[in-house]
Amino acid sequence: MICRYRLLPAVALLFLAVPVTISAQTTATPRTPSGHPDLSGTYDIATLTPLQRPERFGEQAFLTEEEAAALEREEFDRNLDRNQASNPNREAPPEGGDGSRGAAGNVGGYNSFWIDRGTSAVLVDGQYPTSIIVDPVNGRQPSLTATARAQAAERAASRPENSGTAWWMIENGLDAPGPYDDPEIRPLAERCLLGFSSTGGPPMLPALYNNLKRIVQTDDYIMILIEMVHDARIIRLNQEHAPSNIRGWLGDSVGHWDGDTLVIDTTNFNDTPALRGATRDLHVVERFTRLDADTLHYEFTVEDPNVWTAPWSGEYVWPVSNDRVYEYACHEANYSFQGILGGARILEQDVRDGAVPQQ
Amino acid sequence: MVNMMPTQIRSISLTSLCALSVGLLLVATLNIPTHAHHAFGAEFDPNRPVLLTGPIVRVEWVNPHTWIHIEVTDDDGSKAIWMVEGGTPNTLLRRGLRRDYVQPGTVVVVDGYQSKDRTTRANARDLTFEDGRKFFMGSSGTGAPYDNERR
Numbered sequence: 001m002i003c004r005y006r007l008l009p010a011v012a013l014l015f016l017a018v019p020v021t022i023s024a025q026t027t028a029t030p031r032t033p034s035g036h037p038d039l040s041g042t043y044d045i046a047t048l049t050p051l052q053r054p055e056r057f058g059e060q061a062f063l064t065e066e067e068a069a070a071l072e073r074e075e076f077d078r079n080l081d082r083n084q085a086s087n088p089n090r091e092a093p094p095e096g097g098d099g100s101r102g103a104a105g106n107v108g109g110y111n112s113f114w115i116d117r118g119t120s121a122v123l124v125d126g127q128y129p130t131s132i133i134v135d136p137v138n139g140r141q142p143s144l145t146a147t148a149r150a151q152a153a154e155r156a157a158s159r160p161e162n163s164g165t166a167w168w169m170i171e172n173g174l175d176a177p178g179p180y181d182d183p184e185i186r187p188l189a190e191r192c193l194l195g196f197s198s199t200g201g202p203p204m205l206p207a208l209y210n211n212l213k214r215i216v217q218t219d220d221y222i223m224i225l226i227e228m229v230h231d232a233r234i235i236r237l238n239q240e241h242a243p244s245n246i247r248g249w250l251g252d253s254v255g256h257w258d259g260d261t262l263v264i265d266t267t268n269f270n271d272t273p274a275l276r277g278a279t280r281d282l283h284v285v286e287r288f289t290r291l292d293a294d295t296l297h298y299e300f301t302v303e304d305p306n307v308w309t310a311p312w313s314g315e316y317v318w319p320v321s322n323d324r325v326y327e328y329a330c331h332e333a334n335y336s337f338q339g340i341l342g343g344a345r346i347l348e349q350d351v352r353d354g355a356v357p358q359q
Numbered sequence: 360m361v362n363m364m365p366t367q368i369r370s371i372s373l374t375s376l377c378a379l380s381v382g383l384l385l386v387a388t389l390n391i392p393t394h395a396h397h398a399f400g401a402e403f404d405p406n407r408p409v410l411l412t413g414p415i416v417r418v419e420w421v422n423p424h425t426w427i428h429i430e431v432t433d434d435d436g437s438k439a440i441w442m443v444e445g446g447t448p449n450t451l452l453r454r455g456l457r458r459d460y461v462q463p464g465t466v467v468v469v470d471g472y473q474s475k476d477r478t479t480r481a482n483a484r485d486l487t488f489e490d491g492r493k494f495f496m497g498s499s500g501t502g503a504p505y506d507n508e509r510r
Contacts, residue, residue: 086468088491090410093470093484097405105400107472108484113495114425114446116453162400164407164475180401190397192423209450227449229423326449333421335480336444340401343475 029260029290032217037260037290039215039222044321045204045298046118046211048075051314053131053139061139063128068121075119082112097162106162116209122316124297132205135301135313142310148277165356166347174352180344183337188272190337192330194249195228198274202233202251202266202284203300203314212325213318222255222262230328235264242268247280249273262288279306294320397423402444403482407473411441411481412489415465420448420458427483429467443469443483456495467494 030038048071053060063071097106121128131139144152158179160167168178179185189196197207204213204226212227222235235253242252244267252268264286273282287299296318303311350356417428425445432438448458468491471484486494 083493085491085493086485086487088468088487088489090468090470090485090491092408092410093472095406095408097472098484103398103400105398105403106405107399107403107482109399110445110483111486111493111495113493114450116450162403162405164404187397190401210447323453326452328422328447328449330423333419333426334423335426335442336397336402336424339474339476339478339480340397343402343404343477346476 028293030293032219034219036217036219036257037262038217039262039288039290039296040217042212042214042321042323042325043296043318044118044212044323045206045316045318046116046209047122047132047206047316048072048118048120049122049129049132049316051132051205052141053133057130057139059138060130061134061137063121063130065128068123068128072120079112097164114209116211118206118211124315124317129316132314132316133312134315136310141312142308144277145305145307145309148307152277164347166344166351169348169351170356178344178348180341183341186337186340188249188274189229190340192229192334192337194231194274195226196274198276199228200226200231200233200250200274201300202253202264202286203275203302204286204298206316210328212321212323214325222264225325227325227328229330241265244268251282251284258287260289264288275302277307278302278304281306291317399482402474403472404475404477405472407477409441409469409471409473409481411443411469411471413441413466415461415463415467416440417463418458418461422449423447425451427461427467427486429469439479441469441479441481443471443481443486445483445486451495454495 032038093108098108100106100108103109122132129139133139133141136142166178168176183191188194194200195207195210198205199207199210204224207228210228214225214227216223216225220237222233222237224233224235225231226233231250233250233253235255237255237257239254241254246252247268247270249270251266251273253264253266255262255264257263264284266284266286267282269278269280269282271280273279275282275284282302282304284303285301287297289297289299291297297315298318299313299315301311301313302308347356411429411431413429413431415427416430419426419428419442425448426442427445428440428442430438431441466489468487468489469481469483469485471482474480488494
């Protein structure tokens, strides 16, 4: 009996220790044989948290749990609505366009079942930020430089609503240059060179779909495979940047370990980096920290003095995904590009034939 | 509509107030991407609305966009193959939908706009079965028990 009673504290300790041990196992940081945190794996970065804080939140940096739940419910309900049956006797959409904006350009896009922008808000340190951007404190990109503002206004003015006409000839004459004159002046995503929404970055940001990233790690290199357009970022560790005359779509990335955090520095971009509005002088610093076996913490700071009047920074988490990154051979069936260029030629001929009146 | 279209490709010239309402409702409820692989406005002609009905004859489960081929029959019996453009197949693959899920012969209804190059291509603005049910389902609201519990 005495022995049994003596055992009790030990048994109690064993019970207490079990959950502690399990907890330690689930939060342990996997490491490579050389001792660095092992970042390798597949991550799904889709999130409902926007890059910039919606203005209605003002200075509010975090959602309450109720607000985060409401955000998820809102998206859930939106998808539920989109999945409802349509009128089986519907007519064709309106002639002259359906009024949709953005990439849908007055003709609409496609059903929501092809969209995958996540189902939840980002949770960082137990809180739900109202934006990915954390600096400036208003959660929004700093103001544009005067030059960038003028260029943005010029770009906006040069993109009239889709009227189904060769508007550039109607407005500026039969010999006027147009946005479809040369395949190489078309946007990079349309040409299958880079994904849209800075999905491959840097900085790497959530997009409308295809949000998987796959990290492969050695002692000398980190490779980040971007699902969209199948871009692969190659980061050389403990190396200097390439000479400034060597430039790339994804820039030139070098990295080093700062304790248990991987720091990646990227410069040497082409004239049109993936980040909207950025220039060849873009400089991005990214920091990856493994929080636990299931999560990476991703931080970034963006500088481009040609565009923004101050640097800006953001952070969010990358949850591990069990999904597979399927090949995204963008060129294989990019019929759209052929249709866009071929369509422009036909619309131009309409103007030459007088089928569309010139102003 | 500028050129002759099969009668099953009904134009807005038939539009009634009711149809206009349906159109506006679709605009309000469809997911309209603000960013995408390419601008649909660059590819499709707002002056050439189409409504296509016919059996699927082929599916190109390809990147960057899925293309579903359907056979559309005119009133005079002549047939044409139309290709309608959807989104990336990766999303559907991850939801467990494979190319062979889509059986040839399945009749679908598509509304959208014809390509500016005036080939028999259109965007699949809304792709449904004949009875109006969505062809696939989005990422939530599938009616699965888990979804119902969340509600």
